[in-house]
Amino acid sequence: MKAVVKRIIRDEHGNAMVLTLILLVVGGLILTPLLGLMSTGLLAGQVYEKKMDELYAADAGVEDAIWKINDQVEELPGPPCGGGDPESWCYSIADVNGKSVEVTITYVNNLTYQVESIATGNGSQTEVEAYVTRTIITADYSGIGNNVITSPCDYTLQGPSQVNPPEGEEHGPVGNYTGDWPTAEVISDVYWEDVEDEIPYTFDSLDVKDYAEFGPLYRDGTLAIKNTGTAGLTVTLNGTIYITGETLIGTTDQNFTLNLNGQTIFVEDDTGAAPEDDPCNPPPEKWALRIGGKCTLTGSGCVIAVGGIQFKPNLDCSDTDHIFVLSIRGETHMQPNGDFYGTLAGLAEVYIQNGKARWVDPSGAGLNFPTIAGIGSLCDIATWEVNPQ
Numbered sequence: 001m002k003a004v005v006k007r008i009i010r011d012e013h014g015n016a017m018v019l020t021l022i023l024l025v026v027g028g029l030i031l032t033p034l035l036g037l038m039s040t041g042l043l044a045g046q047v048y049e050k051k052m053d054e055l056y057a058a059d060a061g062v063e064d065a066i067w068k069i070n071d072q073v074e075e076l077p078g079p080p081c082g083g084g085d086p087e088s089w090c091y092s093i094a095d096v097n098g099k100s101v102e103v104t105i106t107y108v109n110n111l112t113y114q115v116e117s118i119a120t121g122n123g124s125q126t127e128v129e130a131y132v133t134r135t136i137i138t139a140d141y142s143g144i145g146n147n148v149i150t151s152p153c154d155y156t157l158q159g160p161s162q163v164n165p166p167e168g169e170e171h172g173p174v175g176n177y178t179g180d181w182p183t184a185e186v187i188s189d190v191y192w193e194d195v196e197d198e199i200p201y202t203f204d205s206l207d208v209k210d211y212a213e214f215g216p217l218y219r220d221g222t223l224a225i226k227n228t229g230t231a232g233l234t235v236t237l238n239g240t241i242y243i244t245g246e247t248l249i250g251t252t253d254q255n256f257t258l259n260l261n262g263q264t265i266f267v268e269d270d271t272g273a274a275p276e277d278d279p280c281n282p283p284p285e286k287w288a289l290r291i292g293g294k295c296t297l298t299g300s301g302c303v304i305a306v307g308g309i310q311f312k313p314n315l316d317c318s319d320t321d322h323i324f325v326l327s328i329r330g331e332t333h334m335q336p337n338g339d340f341y342g343t344l345a346g347l348a349e350v351y352i353q354n355g356k357a358r359w360v361d362p363s364g365a366g367l368n369f370p371t372i373a374g375i376g377s378l379c380d381i382a383t384w385e386v387n388p389q
Helices: 002-011 015-071 142-146 184-195
Strands: 088-096 099-109 112-121 124-140 154-158 162-164 205-207 217-219 223-227 233-237 241-243 247-253 256-259 264-267 289-291 295-298 301-305 309-311 323-327 331-334 339-346 349-353 356-358 372-388
Touching: 015 088, 015 099, 015 112, 015 124, 015 372, 142 339, 184 241, 184 264, 184 372, 223 256, 247 256, 247 264, 247 295, 289 301, 301 309, 309 323, 323 331, 331 339, 339 349
Parallel strands: 154 349, 162 356, 205 223, 217 241, 223 247, 233 256, 241 264, 247 289, 256 295, 264 301, 289 309, 301 323, 309 331, 323 339, 331 349, 339 356
Antiparallel strands: 088 099, 099 112, 112 124, 124 372
16 A cells, blocks of 8 residues: 555656646736736726826816806906907917817807817817806896885884885885895995096095095095185096095084985995894994085085995985995994985895985986996806817
């Protein structure tokens, strides 16, 4: 038995070598195509990465075009392509993911644009073609001027004061107003167009004794309008007055008359403005604009501030005048001497103490106030298609 076992073991010598040679042959046959496959995969990955970068770059061109379309309202934001088709506008973006991007915006109709964005780099390019539809957003502010008092929050009639029409009647006082209400950004854009070409007024006071009329005027800072000359002078507005800081009109020195002449005084300062999350509760007794008893207002016009307004002038107006007083984000406090004709409006509250306020139709007053304003647009992608090349 022992001899048989030894013979079996002796007969297996060299079998391991055979198996090893077989494995080497099989491995050699597999290794070459496997390495080729790995190499192809790496190259394909690089191609996919390159094309993905191009796709992202081309898509970024579409998004940039949407931003540009959304930023303008009536016409294409630039010159035509190469001085050619006036309905198309071309521009370049130098570096997006290391690619250069050529964008063409083509006007289709009033609400539709075709956008072609081609990203190029390393000898290849990817094109994205999209059709963009635009919805223009507008706001109608005409309802604010349809009442003697308008407030999205509340109003207070403190004796002795009277309003006509009275509460409950057409054009009478309206609290909890739900119509469109202007924002500071919209109104400042409107009036900035009136003064953007003006040389800024550099002084913090304006003495009406030196002027028979003034405006347009832009003052970046506080301003006091007063009269240190002869009492009773009259000065006429001849354009928009745009002031960014707290403003005083006729609170000191001599009396004077300010003829609004259909123009607008706009104070961008937000002193006394209510917080956006609590619009009916502004800080008390804070005024962006104060008009005092040394000033007599006459004629039609707009008096607008972002923050609170203290309105205490003398009034020399008739039923052919319409004064529109508006605090965009604060209170309007009215304590005038004389009869008021027009509209008093304030976001947080309108408070009247003293005098009479009477609504008159503003349509014939020629006021410089945007009743219907375009406040932007929203763009949606209707179709989006990739054309790799």
